[in-house]
Amino acid sequence: MRPLVRIDQLWTLATTWYSTRLEETSRRPQPTEMREIFAALGLEGDFWDPQSDRFG
């Protein structure tokens, strides 16, 4: 079963990723930052690791 994300968690992801998107200094989270963001929401494990080599 693939991970399920609650709406409140999804809002945190949306604001973290995009709240500065229209600004000059905006940049995408890097892999380490992504893992930290996901972990803070309780989204952990290989599925949420952007550098996991577990999925072929």
Add this chain to the structure above:
Amino acid sequence: MEFDVQVKLAVYGHFAETGRRPSPDEVAERAGSEVGRVLDAYRRLRAQRVLVVEADGSSIRMAPPFSGVPTQHVVESGGTRYFGNCAWDALGVVAALHAPGTVHSCCGQSGEPLHLDVDLQGPAPSDWLFHCLVPAAKWWDDIVFT
């Protein structure tokens, strides 16, 4: 300002103002440059995962959270209609605009229409769930599918 940043801001600014993707001519005008340089910048921005361009090399498919094509994830804010690439990006449109909006979509399982009001503090309470099908390490293998 670095040229690629100018192009990025021109693209995103157009999306924010109109809800639709800009043409290369519109981006060039907005960035004070020419189409050839803009298309070169698109390639570099794609490598940075800031833009996704169609096979023609000039039509913007995605400037996340904005979709360049109609999708089922519609956001209405300030009298403008936007398309998100997915449910996450639909909320991302509201977050990027820093303005309240309403997300219209449908349940991926049942097809039931979904409507969610979102203000600056976040969405109205809901028991809906976002089902993430693709592992994070594979998102950009085919970001349109993801």
